[in-house]
Amino acid sequence: MIPVLFRLAWTNLRRDRVAQVMTFVLPIGFFSIFALVFGGSSGNGSTPRVHVLVVDESRTETSAGLVQALSEEDGLLVQAKARPEGAGARDSAVALTRERAESLVRAGDAPVALVLPAGIDTSLLRYDGRGEKALVLTDAADPIAARMVSGLLQRATLRLSRRAAAEYGGAPDTGTVDEMLPARVETRTVVGEKRTSPMIAFYAAGIAVMFLMFSASAAGGALIEETESGTLERVLSSRVGMTRLLAAKWLYITSLGVLQITVMFTWGMLVFKLPLLSHLPGFAIMTIATAACVAAFGLVLGTFARTRQQLQGIANLVILSLSAVGGSMFPRFLMSETLLKVSLVGFNAWALDGYRKVFWFELPVSALWPQLLALALFTIAFLLLARRLARRWEVA
Amino acid sequence: MIALRIQDARKRFGTVEALRGLSFDLRAGEMLGLLGPNGAGKTTLVRALAGRVRLDGGRVSLFDRELSPDSARPELGVVPQELALYPLLTAGENLNVFGALNGLSGDKLRARVAWALEWTGLGDRAKESVKHFSGGMKRRLNLACGVLHEPRVVLLDEPTVGVDPQSREKLYDMLAALRSAGAAILVTTHYLEEAEARCERIVVMDHGRAVAQGSLAELVAVAGLPARRLTLHLERAIATAPEGFALDGGGTALTASVTDVAAELPELLARVRGAGHAVRDLDVRAASLQAAFLALTGKELRE
Incomplete structure (x- = not known):
């Protein structure tokens, strides 16, 4: 009996392609994605480079040499020039000032800036704390970025x-560790200095967007249940067309998403002191844009999948992958430059960037336009795709 | 008056020809049974009438108005074979949803929902989730959701499948009430005795076309069956049937076709007695729809 049942189980698996994908392809896919995100983009174990803005106020041969030496470090991506604030795309970049560097860090364009003040060239290798x-x-x-820099x-x-250090013959043994540094x-x-729980804002948004995607895919999957129960056929036999049906579902999932994110952030506010009330306008606009986009994404999944099992497999793969790459599981600013750019193909990375601008960098609503524009374009694309995929339910 | 006219309807799905020139009429106020083996094209036809399938050829007219898939069909009510209800909604909520989707609103919707709850006998269960309902209750509600907007033509696809005889009786009483109100009803079913008892006319479909239509007597005639069948049950089994009879029941019965029972029966009985056989009992039956159906569509399995 046991051999019969054993063969039966393998035969069932051989005939079930979805189960095969879930069993063999999904783990490989996840492994690859997580290896890319957490193990370095090149896959060779190298850590992602830290983007550092360098301001040379000393402007001496020594300070220039120091900037050059920093540029040669594998772990750093040195940027010494930037376009002035408010300059157009055609304006050329100029050497960074302290103020410009600080504003770029505040805006989240770089995690860290290094200022080499006037007189630094004569302050190196003194070992006297002065x-x-x-x-x-x-x-x-x-x-990590600050410590690494x-x-x-x-x-x-x-x-x-090196030559000078050799001439000194080593550090004096009377100074403190700090004094012994060259x-x-x-x-x-300059950012987040007053936050009590700096990571709460990131994870509230990250987790909220990830679970919103799961909720949206489940709600989008209602189309499959309605097909199986016959209610979809009945609804489409009435005066309702597919476009109106999808529009109603999109509005429902969007409102559900707004509610879900609001509950999540309210919980964050009550339990983890997330400053929700002081960021309400930015939160509201980001939440509506994000929920609308995720709802359209859920409709794409719901209209693409043919069965519940298929939907579950596809949703798990796509959502967990997007979450890993987009920053729900691992802050995007710790990713490599390449992965940072790659992650922007996912709408959730834009959503998380928007929330980060609101809660972390405390930027005005007007600064959210790139994220809002991207989310709007994703939403339109998803809705058009879902409408196209839903043609299979229309008149045969 | 013709409520619904189907002329030369054709539909192909890939290599399968679901409808191959189907034609028949549904008259105003009548109940028409649409019979056919599995795969005959009944559901395709119902979906085409509901605007869910685009015909490759032919015409469908509703009260002399030619229909396309995009045409509005306010005069049409469709009751699908599936229990197309929202299980988490109450009976009242389901009726409200499907009434609204069919264009009802305000007082009219409220009045029709109240009527439907009364009509289905679900008035005292109006606020219960449908998922707790029995199969018969769901079937009644399924029917009500399709006729809330007072259609003049009602299409029912297997309305009594999977329900007990009491529920079937109730469903047909409900349909009779619709007919009394002037609706024409087209019902597909595999329950031939129901069609025989309830429908004035019957269309038998096979391979996507109508192979016969009319009253039971007309179907029997088209099928080439005798009007009545005489069966004589014998005291003992015999090996050879007398002239005009066929052996049945392992030799314990003789059967014969008769047209005029009063005129032909004495002669047939005398012939059996003359052959030395004793008759224990006899019965005379009119040709059934089942016999006509099988004669028209054959006995081969279709799936």
Whole structure:
């Protein structure tokens, strides 16, 4: 009996392509995606580079050499120039000022900036705790970036003045650890300095968007249930066309999404001190745009899948992949530059960037236009695709 | 007056010809049974009439108005074979939804929902979720949802499948009430005795076309069956049937076709007695719809 039942089970699996995909392809897909996200984009174990803005206020041969030495560090992506604030796309980039660098960190364009003040060139390798300090301007959400820049600055300094260091013959044994460093560094947090729970805003948005996608796919999948029960046929036999039916479902899932995100953030506010009330306009507009987009995405899944099982498999694969790449499971600012760009093909990355602008960088609603535009375009594309896929339910 | 006219309806799905020149009429106020083996094209026809299937050829007219899939069909009510109800909604809520989707609103909708609850006998269960209903209750509600907007033509696809005799009786009483109100009813069914008892006319479909239509007597004639069948039950089994008879029941019965029972029966009985056989009992039956159906469509399985 056991061999018969054993063969029966394998035969069933051989005939069920969805089960085969779920069993063999899905784990490989997830493994690859998570390896890319968490293990470095190249897959060779290298850590993603930290994007650092460098302001050279010293403008000496030594400070220029230091910037050059920093640029040679594998772990850093050094940017010393940027277009002035408010400049057009055709304006050329100029050397960064302290103020410009700080505003770029505040806007989330880079997680950290390094200011080499005037006099830094004569303050290196003094080992007496005196002289000018390099200033690291950092976003509290990314503490790793600040520490990495501080550490690599030391190495760059040593590399730059290897010969000089040899002449000194080593550090004096009476100073503190800080005094023994070749470059003195001060770190100042310019974003998120007052936050009590810096990661709450990220994870509230990340988790909310991920579960919103699951809810939307389930709601979109109601079309499959309605097909099986015959209610869809009955509804389409009445005065309702497919376009109106999809529009009604989209509005329903959107309103459900708005409610779901609101509940999530309210919980965050009550339990984790998420500052919801002080960011209501930005929250409201991002929530509506995100829910509308996710609802349209749910309709695409619902109209694409032929069975409940198929929907479940596809939804798990797509949603978990998008969540991993888009920043629901792992903050996007810790990803490599390449992956950061790649992740923007997913609408959820835009949504999370928008929430980050609202809650973390506290930018005005007007600063959300790139995210809102992207979400609107995704929404339109999803709705058109869902309408196209829904043609299979129309007149045969 | 012709309520619904189907002329030379044709529909092909890939290599399968579901409808191959089907033609028949549904007269105003009549109940017409549409019979056919599985795969004969009945459901395709109902879907085409409901605007859910685009015909490749032929015409469908509703009260002399030619229909296309996009045409409005306010005079038509469709009751699908599936229990197309929302199980988490109450009976009243289901009726409200499908009434609204068929264009009813306000006082008219409220009045029709109240009528439907009364008509289906579900008035005291109006606020219960449909998922708790029995099969018969769901069938009644399924019917009501299709006729809330007072259609003049009602299409029913297998309305009594899977329900007990009491529920069937109730469903046909409900249909009789619709007919009394002037509706024409087209019903597809595999329950031949129901069609025989309830429908004035019957269309027998096979391979996508009508192979016969009319009253039972007309179908029997088209099928080439005798009007009546005489069966003589014998005291003992015999090996050879007398002239004009056929052996049946393992030799314990003789059958014969008769047209005029009073004139032919004495002669037939005398012939059996003359052959030395004793008759224990006899019965005379009119040709059934079942016999006509099988004669018209054959006995081969279709699936």
